[in-house]
Amino acid sequence: MNILQRCEEIRAELLLQLPSKFHSDLRAIQFEVSKTMTVCAGKAWPRKKLVRISGTIFRDSRNAHRSEAQLDDTIRHEVAHVIVGPGHGHDWVWQDCARACGARPEKCHNMAVTRRVIKRRQMAECERCNAVFPVTDRKARRIRSSFIGLLVHTACGGSVRARDMTDEERVAQIKRELQR
Numbered sequence: 001m002n003i004l005q006r007c008e009e010i011r012a013e014l015l016l017q018l019p020s021k022f023h024s025d026l027r028a029i030q031f032e033v034s035k036t037m038t039v040c041a042g043k044a045w046p047r048k049k050l051v052r053i054s055g056t057i058f059r060d061s062r063n064a065h066r067s068e069a070q071l072d073d074t075i076r077h078e079v080a081h082v083i084v085g086p087g088h089g090h091d092w093v094w095q096d097c098a099r100a101c102g103a104r105p106e107k108c109h110n111m112a113v114t115r116r117v118i119k120r121r122q123m124a125e126c127e128r129c130n131a132v133f134p135v136t137d138r139k140a141r142r143i144r145s146s147f148i149g150l151l152v153h154t155a156c157g158g159s160v161r162a163r164d165m166t167d168e169e170r171v172a173q174i175k176r177e178l179q180r
């Protein structure tokens with residue numbers, strides 16, 4: 001989905017729906033897509049009139065179940081933060097505005113945890129001490145492409161190999177990442 005295009009569609013829609021006193025703030029909002037924001041779906045800087053949406057969360061194919069409805073809700077939520085201005089947090093003023101903008105009047109933090117991106121999908125295993133630890137795809141690729149496909153386990157000096165996660169390990173890993 002094109003995130004910035006959706007931001008502009010929502011801006012245009014709200015310019016027709018909201019009272020004119022909000023229009024200058026609405027027009028001033030700068031929308032950005034962040035590649036590094038992985039914990040929060042969106043974030044607003046009311047003073048700078050800046051709204052940043054997590055591209056990592058909404059574009060990642062592993063998060064395909066994150067629907068367009070959730071993207072819309074996130075955009076409207078952050079727009080409401082800019083319109084009410086700094087110092088409101090999620091108080092009743094913001095909640096009124098969030099409703100007017102078509103967002104659920106709830107804190108973003110509720111969504112953040114379930115929207116965490118699962119990053120570690122491979123396992124590294126030490127042949128000497130049998131230690132097993134999850135690694136990112138990138139790290140696993142580095143292990144495989146290193147000299148004879150091994151890395152040295154710093155704790156024991158043994159050789160570390162990378163392998164795919166088993167289904168059981170994968171389920172356990174997803175649970176751990178969601179708890180963090």
Ligand SMILES: [Zn+2]
Nearest residue numbers: 077081107108
């Ligand atoms: Zn918020």
Ligand SMILES: [Zn+2]
Nearest residue numbers: 126129153156
């Ligand atoms: Zn070891």
